[in-house]
Amino acid sequence: MKLSKIIAKSSEWLNGDGPHCHIVVTSRVRLARNLKGKPFPGWAKKAERIEVLKTAKAAVMQLPTMEDAFSENLEALSPLEKQVLVERHLISREHAAKGVGSAVVMNVAQSLSFMINEEDHLRMQAICSGLQLGKVFAMINHADSELEALLEFAFHPKLGYLTACPTNVGTGMRASTMLHLPGLVMSDQMNKIINSVNKIGLAVRGLHGEGTEAMGNLFQVSNQVTLGEPEEEIIERLKKVIETIIEHEQNARLLLVQRKPVALLDQIGRAYGVLSHAHSMSSKEALNQLSVIKLGIDLGLFPESHRLSVDELFIETQPAHLQKGAQAQKMSAEERDALRANLVRSKLKGLPEPDTAKITIKPSGSQENDE
Amino acid sequence: MQCDVCQQKEATVFLTQIVGGKMQKVNLCEACSKEKGVNDPTGFALADLLLGMGAAQEIERSPSGITCTVCGFTQADFKKTGRLGCGACYDVFAESLESMLKNMQKGSEHVGKAPPGLIKNRQLDAQIKSLQTSLEKAVAEEEYEKAADLRDQIRRIESGYRI
Numbered sequence: 001m002k003l004s005k006i007i008a009k010s011s012e013w014l015n016g017d018g019p020h021c022h023i024v025v026t027s028r029v030r031l032a033r034n035l036k037g038k039p040f041p042g043w044a045k046k047a048e049r050i051e052v053l054k055t056a057k058a059a060v061m062q063l064p065t066m067e068d069a070f071s072e073n074l075e076a077l078s079p080l081e082k083q084v085l086v087e088r089h090l091i092s093r094e095h096a097a098k099g100v101g102s103a104v105v106m107n108v109a110q111s112l113s114f115m116i117n118e119e120d121h122l123r124m125q126a127i128c129s130g131l132q133l134g135k136v137f138a139m140i141n142h143a144d145s146e147l148e149a150l151l152e153f154a155f156h157p158k159l160g161y162l163t164a165c166p167t168n169v170g171t172g173m174r175a176s177t178m179l180h181l182p183g184l185v186m187s188d189q190m191n192k193i194i195n196s197v198n199k200i201g202l203a204v205r206g207l208h209g210e211g212t213e214a215m216g217n218l219f220q221v222s223n224q225v226t227l228g229e230p231e232e233e234i235i236e237r238l239k240k241v242i243e244t245i246i247e248h249e250q251n252a253r254l255l256l257v258q259r260k261p262v263a264l265l266d267q268i269g270r271a272y273g274v275l276s277h278a279h280s281m282s283s284k285e286a287l288n289q290l291s292v293i294k295l296g297i298d299l300g301l302f303p304e305s306h307r308l309s310v311d312e313l314f315i316e317t318q319p320a321h322l323q324k325g326a327q328a329q330k331m332s333a334e335e336r337d338a339l340r341a342n343l344v345r346s347k348l349k350g351l352p353e354p355d356t357a358k359i360t361i362k363p364s365g366s367q368e369n370d371e
Numbered sequence: 372m373q374c375d376v377c378q379q380k381e382a383t384v385f386l387t388q389i390v391g392g393k394m395q396k397v398n399l400c401e402a403c404s405k406e407k408g409v410n411d412p413t414g415f416a417l418a419d420l421l422l423g424m425g426a427a428q429e430i431e432r433s434p435s436g437i438t439c440t441v442c443g444f445t446q447a448d449f450k451k452t453g454r455l456g457c458g459a460c461y462d463v464f465a466e467s468l469e470s471m472l473k474n475m476q477k478g479s480e481h482v483g484k485a486p487p488g489l490i491k492n493r494q495l496d497a498q499i500k501s502l503q504t505s506l507e508k509a510v511a512e513e514e515y516e517k518a519a520d521l522r523d524q525i526r527r528i529e530s531g532y533r534i
Binding site for chain 1: 442444448452453454455456457458461462468471472475476477478479480481482483484485486487
Protein backbone atom coordinates (compact mmCIF):
# COMPACT_ATOMS: atom_id res chain seq x y z
CA MET A 1 0.00 0.00 0.00
CA LYS A 2 1.34 3.40 -0.97
CA LEU A 3 1.10 6.53 1.11
CA SER A 4 -0.49 8.44 -1.77
CA LYS A 5 -3.38 5.96 -1.68
CA ILE A 6 -3.74 6.37 2.08
CA ILE A 7 -3.65 10.14 1.80
CA ALA A 8 -6.21 10.14 -1.00
CA LYS A 9 -8.60 8.32 1.31
CA SER A 10 -9.85 10.40 4.21
CA SER A 11 -9.42 9.14 7.75
CA GLU A 12 -12.27 7.08 9.15
CA TRP A 13 -12.54 9.38 12.16
CA LEU A 14 -13.68 12.16 9.82
CA ASN A 15 -16.99 10.35 9.24
CA GLY A 16 -18.27 12.05 12.35
CA ASP A 17 -20.42 9.41 13.97
CA GLY A 18 -20.57 7.87 17.42
CA PRO A 19 -22.08 9.16 20.65
CA HIS A 20 -21.88 12.95 21.21
CA CYS A 21 -20.04 13.29 17.89
CA HIS A 22 -21.11 16.93 17.47
CA ILE A 23 -19.00 17.89 20.46
CA VAL A 24 -16.50 15.04 20.72
CA VAL A 25 -14.56 15.13 17.45
CA THR A 26 -12.32 12.16 18.24
CA SER A 27 -11.49 9.63 20.93
CA ARG A 28 -7.96 8.30 20.99
CA VAL A 29 -5.94 5.89 23.08
CA ARG A 30 -2.22 5.40 22.69
CA LEU A 31 0.06 2.88 24.35
CA ALA A 32 3.82 3.23 24.78
CA ARG A 33 5.89 0.04 24.73
CA ASN A 34 9.60 -0.76 24.60
CA LEU A 35 11.49 -3.90 23.75
CA LYS A 36 13.14 -5.65 26.66
CA GLY A 37 16.87 -5.10 27.04
CA LYS A 38 17.15 -2.44 24.32
CA PRO A 39 18.10 1.17 25.04
CA PHE A 40 15.25 3.68 24.49
CA PRO A 41 15.32 5.47 21.08
CA GLY A 42 16.62 8.78 22.47
CA TRP A 43 19.67 7.06 23.93
CA ALA A 44 20.19 4.19 21.45
CA LYS A 45 22.87 4.36 18.80
CA LYS A 46 21.77 4.48 15.19
CA ALA A 47 22.56 0.81 14.58
CA GLU A 48 20.55 -0.18 17.65
CA ARG A 49 17.59 1.91 16.53
CA ILE A 50 17.67 0.31 13.09
CA GLU A 51 17.72 -3.14 14.67
CA VAL A 52 14.72 -2.35 16.88
CA LEU A 53 12.96 -0.86 13.86
CA LYS A 54 13.38 -4.09 11.90
CA THR A 55 12.10 -6.28 14.73
CA ALA A 56 9.19 -4.06 15.68
CA LYS A 57 8.07 -3.32 12.14
CA ALA A 58 8.10 -7.00 11.17
CA ALA A 59 5.97 -7.83 14.20
CA VAL A 60 3.46 -5.05 13.54
CA MET A 61 3.12 -6.01 9.86
CA GLN A 62 2.40 -9.57 10.96
CA LEU A 63 -0.71 -8.61 12.93
CA PRO A 64 -3.93 -9.88 11.33
CA THR A 65 -5.53 -6.45 11.85
CA MET A 66 -2.71 -4.80 9.91
CA GLU A 67 -3.18 -6.76 6.72
CA ASP A 68 -2.77 -4.50 3.69
CA ALA A 69 -1.29 -1.82 5.95
CA PHE A 70 0.87 1.07 4.89
CA SER A 71 4.35 1.24 6.31
CA GLU A 72 7.23 3.54 5.54
CA ASN A 73 10.52 4.59 7.04
CA LEU A 74 10.51 8.22 8.06
CA GLU A 75 13.46 9.17 5.85
CA ALA A 76 11.48 8.05 2.80
CA LEU A 77 8.67 10.52 3.45
CA SER A 78 8.75 14.11 2.20
CA PRO A 79 8.25 16.93 4.74
CA LEU A 80 4.82 17.55 3.18
CA GLU A 81 3.74 13.91 3.58
CA LYS A 82 4.88 13.89 7.20
CA GLN A 83 2.93 17.08 7.86
CA VAL A 84 -0.23 15.56 6.32
CA LEU A 85 0.09 12.66 8.78
CA VAL A 86 0.54 15.11 11.67
CA GLU A 87 -2.55 17.06 10.64
CA ARG A 88 -4.54 13.82 10.65
CA HIS A 89 -3.21 13.02 14.13
CA LEU A 90 -1.61 9.81 12.85
CA ILE A 91 1.90 10.71 13.90
CA SER A 92 3.17 13.25 16.43
CA ARG A 93 5.07 16.40 15.56
CA GLU A 94 8.01 14.89 17.40
CA HIS A 95 7.89 11.80 15.20
CA ALA A 96 7.68 13.87 12.02
CA ALA A 97 11.08 15.36 12.92
CA LYS A 98 12.69 11.89 12.86
CA GLY A 99 14.65 10.35 10.03
CA VAL A 100 16.67 7.14 9.64
CA GLY A 101 15.76 4.49 12.23
CA SER A 102 12.12 5.50 12.64
CA ALA A 103 9.00 4.34 10.82
CA VAL A 104 5.25 4.56 10.72
CA VAL A 105 2.70 1.80 10.10
CA MET A 106 -1.04 2.38 9.72
CA ASN A 107 -4.11 0.58 8.45
CA VAL A 108 -6.08 1.82 5.44
CA ALA A 109 -8.93 3.21 7.58
CA GLN A 110 -6.23 5.09 9.54
CA SER A 111 -7.92 4.00 12.74
CA LEU A 112 -4.78 2.22 13.95
CA SER A 113 -1.31 3.67 13.66
CA PHE A 114 2.07 2.68 15.01
CA MET A 115 5.03 4.99 15.44
CA ILE A 116 8.29 3.07 15.67
CA ASN A 117 11.17 4.75 17.50
CA GLU A 118 9.43 7.92 18.53
CA GLU A 119 10.24 8.62 22.19
CA ASP A 120 9.60 4.93 22.86
CA HIS A 121 10.23 1.93 20.61
CA LEU A 122 6.52 1.61 19.95
CA ARG A 123 3.74 4.13 20.24
CA MET A 124 0.49 2.70 18.99
CA GLN A 125 -2.84 4.45 18.79
CA ALA A 126 -6.44 3.80 17.92
CA ILE A 127 -8.63 6.73 16.92
CA CYS A 128 -12.29 7.12 16.03
CA SER A 129 -14.95 9.82 16.03
CA GLY A 130 -17.33 10.54 18.88
CA LEU A 131 -17.06 9.61 22.54
CA GLN A 132 -15.93 6.00 22.21
CA LEU A 133 -12.99 5.68 24.58
CA GLY A 134 -13.94 2.12 25.56
CA LYS A 135 -14.01 1.06 21.91
CA VAL A 136 -10.66 2.61 20.99
CA PHE A 137 -9.07 1.16 24.10
CA ALA A 138 -10.37 -2.31 23.17
CA MET A 139 -8.98 -1.87 19.64
CA ILE A 140 -5.47 -0.90 20.72
CA ASN A 141 -5.45 -3.30 23.66
CA HIS A 142 -6.20 -6.13 21.25
CA ALA A 143 -3.34 -5.10 18.95
CA ASP A 144 -1.05 -4.78 21.98
CA SER A 145 -1.90 -8.28 23.21
CA GLU A 146 -1.26 -9.69 19.73
CA LEU A 147 2.09 -7.91 19.63
CA GLU A 148 2.96 -9.17 23.09
CA ALA A 149 2.83 -12.71 21.73
CA LEU A 150 5.51 -11.76 19.17
CA LEU A 151 7.70 -9.34 21.11
CA GLU A 152 8.96 -9.21 24.67
CA PHE A 153 8.22 -5.81 26.16
CA ALA A 154 10.17 -4.13 28.94
CA PHE A 155 8.03 -4.77 32.01
CA HIS A 156 8.93 -4.17 35.64
CA PRO A 157 7.09 -6.23 38.27
CA LYS A 158 6.45 -3.13 40.35
CA LEU A 159 6.43 -0.27 37.83
CA GLY A 160 4.70 -1.99 34.91
CA TYR A 161 5.52 -1.12 31.30
CA LEU A 162 8.77 0.85 31.19
CA THR A 163 8.93 4.01 29.07
CA ALA A 164 11.65 6.51 28.22
CA CYS A 165 9.91 9.22 30.21
CA PRO A 166 8.76 8.44 33.77
CA THR A 167 5.53 10.36 33.08
CA ASN A 168 4.34 7.38 31.00
CA VAL A 169 5.54 4.45 33.11
CA GLY A 170 3.01 1.86 34.29
CA THR A 171 0.19 1.55 31.78
CA GLY A 172 2.04 3.57 29.13
CA MET A 173 -1.44 4.74 28.22
CA ARG A 174 -2.65 8.17 27.20
CA ALA A 175 -6.38 8.38 26.50
CA SER A 176 -7.57 11.62 24.98
CA THR A 177 -10.58 13.24 23.39
CA MET A 178 -10.73 16.20 21.05
CA LEU A 179 -13.61 18.44 22.05
CA HIS A 180 -15.31 21.25 20.13
CA LEU A 181 -16.35 23.75 22.79
CA PRO A 182 -17.48 27.03 21.20
CA GLY A 183 -20.22 27.56 23.81
CA LEU A 184 -17.81 27.46 26.74
CA VAL A 185 -15.32 29.70 24.94
CA MET A 186 -17.95 32.29 23.93
CA SER A 187 -19.31 32.46 27.45
CA ASP A 188 -15.81 32.82 28.96
CA GLN A 189 -16.01 29.60 30.94
CA MET A 190 -13.09 27.76 29.37
CA ASN A 191 -10.47 28.84 31.90
CA LYS A 192 -12.68 27.68 34.73
CA ILE A 193 -13.09 24.30 33.04
CA ILE A 194 -9.34 23.97 32.37
CA ASN A 195 -8.52 24.75 36.00
CA SER A 196 -10.94 22.25 37.46
CA VAL A 197 -9.95 19.54 34.97
CA ASN A 198 -6.28 20.08 35.85
CA LYS A 199 -7.06 19.69 39.53
CA ILE A 200 -8.32 16.15 39.04
CA GLY A 201 -5.20 14.95 37.26
CA LEU A 202 -6.31 15.45 33.66
CA ALA A 203 -4.64 17.69 31.10
CA VAL A 204 -6.21 20.13 28.64
CA ARG A 205 -4.20 20.97 25.56
CA GLY A 206 -4.54 22.66 22.17
CA LEU A 207 -5.19 21.16 18.76
CA HIS A 208 -1.91 19.31 18.29
CA GLY A 209 -1.16 18.37 21.87
CA GLU A 210 1.47 19.60 24.22
CA GLY A 211 2.39 23.25 23.96
CA THR A 212 0.09 24.04 21.04
CA GLU A 213 -2.40 26.83 20.80
CA ALA A 214 -6.13 26.20 21.04
CA MET A 215 -7.63 27.02 17.64
CA GLY A 216 -11.10 26.56 16.29
CA ASN A 217 -12.39 26.12 19.87
CA LEU A 218 -10.84 22.64 19.83
CA PHE A 219 -9.36 21.21 23.00
CA GLN A 220 -7.75 17.91 23.90
CA VAL A 221 -8.51 16.44 27.29
CA SER A 222 -6.39 13.50 28.42
CA ASN A 223 -5.21 11.58 31.46
CA GLN A 224 -1.89 12.44 33.13
CA VAL A 225 -1.55 9.53 35.52
CA THR A 226 -0.16 6.25 34.19
CA LEU A 227 0.90 4.54 37.42
CA GLY A 228 -1.24 3.26 40.26
CA GLU A 229 -4.56 3.04 38.42
CA PRO A 230 -5.71 0.29 36.03
CA GLU A 231 -6.45 1.20 32.38
CA GLU A 232 -10.20 0.65 32.65
CA GLU A 233 -10.50 2.97 35.64
CA ILE A 234 -8.49 5.71 33.93
CA ILE A 235 -10.76 5.44 30.88
CA GLU A 236 -13.92 5.41 32.98
CA ARG A 237 -12.82 8.45 34.97
CA LEU A 238 -11.92 10.37 31.83
CA LYS A 239 -15.22 9.42 30.23
CA LYS A 240 -17.19 10.76 33.19
CA VAL A 241 -15.30 14.05 33.08
CA ILE A 242 -15.91 14.37 29.34
CA GLU A 243 -19.62 13.75 29.86
CA THR A 244 -19.67 16.53 32.43
CA ILE A 245 -17.86 18.88 30.05
CA ILE A 246 -20.38 18.00 27.30
CA GLU A 247 -23.20 18.88 29.68
CA HIS A 248 -21.57 22.22 30.48
CA GLU A 249 -21.08 22.92 26.79
CA GLN A 250 -24.73 22.16 26.04
CA ASN A 251 -25.86 24.40 28.88
CA ALA A 252 -23.55 27.16 27.72
CA ARG A 253 -25.06 26.95 24.22
CA LEU A 254 -28.57 27.03 25.62
CA LEU A 255 -27.76 30.08 27.69
CA LEU A 256 -26.21 31.84 24.70
CA VAL A 257 -29.37 31.20 22.68
CA GLN A 258 -31.61 32.42 25.49
CA ARG A 259 -29.63 35.29 26.92
CA LYS A 260 -27.31 36.51 24.16
CA PRO A 261 -29.11 35.70 20.91
CA VAL A 262 -27.94 38.89 19.18
CA ALA A 263 -24.27 38.31 19.96
CA LEU A 264 -24.59 34.69 18.86
CA LEU A 265 -26.35 35.51 15.58
CA ASP A 266 -23.80 38.24 14.96
CA GLN A 267 -20.88 35.82 15.29
CA ILE A 268 -22.52 33.23 13.06
CA GLY A 269 -23.46 35.83 10.46
CA ARG A 270 -19.95 37.27 10.44
CA ALA A 271 -18.39 33.83 10.10
CA TYR A 272 -20.74 33.11 7.19
CA GLY A 273 -19.81 36.42 5.58
CA VAL A 274 -16.08 35.97 5.98
CA LEU A 275 -15.96 32.36 4.84
CA SER A 276 -18.12 32.95 1.79
CA HIS A 277 -16.46 36.18 0.67
CA ALA A 278 -12.83 36.26 1.82
CA HIS A 279 -9.99 35.97 -0.70
CA SER A 280 -7.13 35.43 1.71
CA MET A 281 -7.31 33.49 4.95
CA SER A 282 -4.84 32.10 7.47
CA SER A 283 -5.43 28.59 8.79
CA LYS A 284 -6.10 29.98 12.25
CA GLU A 285 -8.82 32.30 10.97
CA ALA A 286 -10.31 29.48 8.89
CA LEU A 287 -10.49 27.16 11.90
CA ASN A 288 -11.99 29.81 14.15
CA GLN A 289 -14.69 30.78 11.64
CA LEU A 290 -15.44 27.17 10.66
CA SER A 291 -15.95 26.44 14.35
CA VAL A 292 -18.72 29.06 14.47
CA ILE A 293 -20.37 27.59 11.35
CA LYS A 294 -20.19 24.13 12.96
CA LEU A 295 -21.95 25.57 15.99
CA GLY A 296 -24.55 27.06 13.62
CA ILE A 297 -25.21 23.60 12.17
CA ASP A 298 -25.53 22.14 15.69
CA LEU A 299 -28.10 24.86 16.50
CA GLY A 300 -30.07 24.17 13.32
CA LEU A 301 -29.25 27.45 11.57
CA PHE A 302 -27.68 25.66 8.63
CA PRO A 303 -28.92 22.45 7.00
CA GLU A 304 -27.50 19.21 8.39
CA SER A 305 -26.51 18.16 4.84
CA HIS A 306 -23.57 20.59 4.96
CA ARG A 307 -22.04 19.13 8.10
CA LEU A 308 -19.60 16.81 6.35
CA SER A 309 -18.14 19.49 4.07
CA VAL A 310 -17.65 21.82 7.05
CA ASP A 311 -15.99 19.04 9.05
CA GLU A 312 -13.78 18.19 6.09
CA LEU A 313 -12.69 21.81 5.80
CA PHE A 314 -11.28 21.64 9.33
CA ILE A 315 -8.66 19.26 7.90
CA GLU A 316 -8.46 20.43 4.31
CA THR A 317 -7.59 24.02 5.27
CA GLN A 318 -4.53 22.87 7.25
CA PRO A 319 -1.29 23.92 5.50
CA ALA A 320 -0.04 20.51 4.35
CA HIS A 321 -3.45 19.25 3.21
CA LEU A 322 -3.98 22.44 1.27
CA GLN A 323 -0.63 22.16 -0.46
CA LYS A 324 -1.09 18.47 -1.15
CA GLY A 325 -4.43 19.23 -2.84
CA ALA A 326 -2.76 21.81 -5.03
CA GLN A 327 -0.04 19.29 -5.93
CA ALA A 328 2.55 21.95 -5.25
CA GLN A 329 5.69 21.18 -3.32
CA LYS A 330 6.48 24.73 -2.28
CA MET A 331 4.09 27.58 -1.66
CA SER A 332 4.48 30.89 0.09
CA ALA A 333 2.20 31.74 3.00
CA GLU A 334 0.36 34.31 0.83
CA GLU A 335 -0.27 31.75 -1.89
CA ARG A 336 -1.58 29.30 0.69
CA ASP A 337 -3.88 31.91 2.23
CA ALA A 338 -5.38 32.73 -1.16
CA LEU A 339 -5.78 29.07 -2.04
CA ARG A 340 -7.39 28.39 1.33
CA ALA A 341 -9.95 31.16 0.85
CA ASN A 342 -10.77 29.83 -2.64
CA LEU A 343 -11.22 26.32 -1.31
CA VAL A 344 -13.52 27.47 1.48
CA ARG A 345 -15.63 29.63 -0.85
CA SER A 346 -16.11 26.88 -3.40
CA LYS A 347 -16.81 24.20 -0.81
CA LEU A 348 -19.38 26.34 1.02
CA LYS A 349 -21.00 27.60 -2.19
CA GLY A 350 -24.27 25.75 -1.59
CA LEU A 351 -24.48 26.75 2.07
CA PRO A 352 -27.58 28.94 2.50
CA GLU A 353 -27.62 32.00 4.71
CA PRO A 354 -28.15 31.24 8.40
CA ASP A 355 -31.80 30.60 9.18
CA THR A 356 -32.09 33.22 11.90
CA ALA A 357 -35.71 32.32 12.61
CA LYS A 358 -34.38 29.32 14.57
CA ILE A 359 -33.28 31.69 17.28
CA THR A 360 -35.98 33.97 18.58
CA ILE A 361 -34.91 37.20 20.09
CA LYS A 362 -37.23 37.79 22.99
CA PRO A 363 -37.73 41.09 24.70
CA SER A 364 -35.48 41.25 27.76
CA GLY A 365 -36.85 39.87 31.01
CA SER A 366 -38.89 37.03 29.48
CA GLN A 367 -36.30 34.28 29.79
CA GLU A 368 -37.26 33.26 33.34
CA ASN A 369 -40.23 31.19 32.13
CA ASP A 370 -38.24 29.10 29.69
CA GLU A 371 -37.33 26.14 31.86
CA MET B 372 2.70 33.26 24.33
CA GLN B 373 2.55 32.11 27.94
CA CYS B 374 5.49 31.10 30.09
CA ASP B 375 5.73 27.29 30.27
CA VAL B 376 6.75 27.35 33.91
CA CYS B 377 4.47 29.80 35.73
CA GLN B 378 1.79 29.72 32.99
CA GLN B 379 0.91 33.27 33.90
CA LYS B 380 3.34 35.82 32.56
CA GLU B 381 4.12 36.50 28.93
CA ALA B 382 7.11 34.48 27.70
CA THR B 383 10.05 36.58 26.55
CA VAL B 384 12.86 34.01 26.62
CA PHE B 385 12.65 31.29 23.99
CA LEU B 386 15.00 28.42 24.57
CA THR B 387 15.71 25.65 22.11
CA GLN B 388 17.68 22.67 23.30
CA ILE B 389 18.83 19.81 21.15
CA VAL B 390 18.90 16.68 23.23
CA GLY B 391 19.89 13.43 21.59
CA GLY B 392 19.07 14.86 18.18
CA LYS B 393 15.62 15.94 19.36
CA MET B 394 14.63 19.56 19.44
CA GLN B 395 12.94 20.81 22.59
CA LYS B 396 11.46 24.28 22.73
CA VAL B 397 10.79 26.04 25.98
CA ASN B 398 9.19 29.45 26.44
CA LEU B 399 9.84 31.33 29.65
CA CYS B 400 9.05 34.68 31.17
CA GLU B 401 11.82 36.95 32.43
CA ALA B 402 11.48 35.97 36.09
CA CYS B 403 11.29 32.21 35.50
CA SER B 404 14.23 32.24 33.10
CA LYS B 405 16.39 33.88 35.75
CA GLU B 406 15.22 31.54 38.43
CA LYS B 407 15.92 28.53 36.23
CA GLY B 408 19.36 29.80 35.32
CA VAL B 409 18.66 29.83 31.61
CA ASN B 410 21.49 32.34 31.11
CA ASP B 411 23.76 29.48 32.00
CA PRO B 412 22.51 26.78 29.62
CA THR B 413 24.58 24.01 31.19
CA GLY B 414 22.83 24.48 34.52
CA PHE B 415 19.37 24.35 33.04
CA ALA B 416 17.50 21.08 33.33
CA LEU B 417 14.81 20.05 30.91
CA ALA B 418 13.81 17.47 33.52
CA ASP B 419 12.05 20.23 35.44
CA LEU B 420 9.79 21.05 32.55
CA LEU B 421 9.03 17.49 31.60
CA LEU B 422 8.61 16.01 35.03
CA GLY B 423 7.46 19.01 37.02
CA MET B 424 9.29 21.59 39.07
CA GLY B 425 11.84 20.28 41.49
CA ALA B 426 12.49 17.11 39.49
CA ALA B 427 16.03 18.17 38.65
CA GLN B 428 16.87 18.73 42.31
CA GLU B 429 15.30 15.40 43.12
CA ILE B 430 17.57 13.70 40.61
CA GLU B 431 20.60 15.36 42.15
CA ARG B 432 19.71 14.36 45.66
CA SER B 433 20.60 10.74 45.09
CA PRO B 434 24.29 9.83 45.40
CA SER B 435 26.04 11.54 42.52
CA GLY B 436 27.88 9.86 39.73
CA ILE B 437 25.48 6.96 39.27
CA THR B 438 25.78 5.38 35.86
CA CYS B 439 23.60 2.64 34.43
CA THR B 440 25.87 -0.34 33.93
CA VAL B 441 23.65 -1.69 31.17
CA CYS B 442 23.41 1.33 28.87
CA GLY B 443 25.90 3.86 30.25
CA PHE B 444 23.26 6.51 30.97
CA THR B 445 24.33 8.90 33.74
CA GLN B 446 22.54 10.90 36.36
CA ALA B 447 23.58 14.08 34.56
CA ASP B 448 21.94 12.78 31.36
CA PHE B 449 18.75 12.14 33.31
CA LYS B 450 18.77 15.61 34.77
CA LYS B 451 19.39 17.15 31.39
CA THR B 452 16.79 15.24 29.38
CA GLY B 453 14.19 14.14 31.93
CA ARG B 454 14.22 10.77 30.22
CA LEU B 455 15.94 7.48 30.93
CA GLY B 456 18.33 5.44 28.83
CA CYS B 457 16.92 1.93 29.10
CA GLY B 458 14.66 -0.30 31.21
CA ALA B 459 17.45 -1.09 33.66
CA CYS B 460 17.79 2.65 34.45
CA TYR B 461 14.55 2.37 36.44
CA ASP B 462 16.39 0.24 38.99
CA VAL B 463 19.64 2.20 38.80
CA PHE B 464 17.90 5.52 39.45
CA ALA B 465 15.21 4.00 41.67
CA GLU B 466 15.97 6.29 44.59
CA SER B 467 15.45 9.58 42.82
CA LEU B 468 12.60 8.15 40.78
CA GLU B 469 10.62 7.05 43.78
CA SER B 470 9.79 10.45 45.23
CA MET B 471 9.40 11.90 41.75
CA LEU B 472 6.85 9.26 40.78
CA LYS B 473 5.04 9.81 44.07
CA ASN B 474 4.58 13.46 43.15
CA MET B 475 3.33 13.00 39.63
CA GLN B 476 1.57 9.65 39.69
CA LYS B 477 -1.35 8.22 41.61
CA GLY B 478 0.52 5.36 43.20
CA SER B 479 3.95 3.82 43.17
CA GLU B 480 2.90 0.43 41.87
CA HIS B 481 1.45 -0.62 38.54
CA VAL B 482 -1.95 -2.22 38.89
CA GLY B 483 -3.03 -2.49 35.25
CA LYS B 484 -2.35 -4.78 32.31
CA ALA B 485 0.61 -7.13 32.49
CA PRO B 486 2.17 -9.62 30.08
CA PRO B 487 0.24 -12.94 30.23
CA GLY B 488 3.00 -14.87 32.06
CA LEU B 489 3.16 -12.25 34.76
CA ILE B 490 -0.58 -12.17 35.26
CA LYS B 491 -0.45 -15.86 36.11
CA ASN B 492 2.32 -15.21 38.60
CA ARG B 493 0.30 -12.41 40.14
CA GLN B 494 -2.71 -14.68 40.58
CA LEU B 495 -0.47 -17.31 42.16
CA ASP B 496 0.97 -14.67 44.47
CA ALA B 497 -2.51 -13.77 45.62
CA GLN B 498 -3.39 -17.44 46.15
CA ILE B 499 -0.26 -18.07 48.19
CA LYS B 500 -0.95 -14.99 50.27
CA SER B 501 -4.43 -16.12 51.20
CA LEU B 502 -3.25 -19.68 51.93
CA GLN B 503 -0.55 -18.29 54.19
CA THR B 504 -3.10 -16.29 56.14
CA SER B 505 -5.20 -19.42 56.64
CA LEU B 506 -2.05 -21.32 57.61
CA GLU B 507 -1.15 -18.80 60.32
CA LYS B 508 -4.71 -18.92 61.56
CA ALA B 509 -4.67 -22.73 61.65
CA VAL B 510 -1.40 -22.74 63.60
CA ALA B 511 -2.73 -20.19 66.05
CA GLU B 512 -5.80 -22.33 66.57
CA GLU B 513 -3.59 -25.40 66.94
CA GLU B 514 -5.26 -27.18 64.02
CA TYR B 515 -2.06 -28.82 62.94
CA GLU B 516 -3.54 -31.28 60.52
CA LYS B 517 -5.18 -28.47 58.56
CA ALA B 518 -1.97 -26.43 58.77
CA ALA B 519 0.08 -29.26 57.29
CA ASP B 520 -2.39 -29.56 54.47
CA LEU B 521 -2.21 -25.83 53.76
CA ARG B 522 1.59 -25.92 53.86
CA ASP B 523 1.58 -28.68 51.24
CA GLN B 524 -0.76 -26.67 49.05
CA ILE B 525 1.56 -23.65 49.21
CA ARG B 526 4.57 -25.81 48.34
CA ARG B 527 2.75 -27.28 45.38
CA ILE B 528 1.95 -23.82 43.98
CA GLU B 529 5.46 -22.56 44.61
CA SER B 530 7.04 -25.49 42.81
CA GLY B 531 4.98 -24.70 39.72
CA TYR B 532 5.93 -21.03 39.88
CA ARG B 533 7.72 -19.84 36.81
CA ILE B 534 9.27 -16.43 36.35
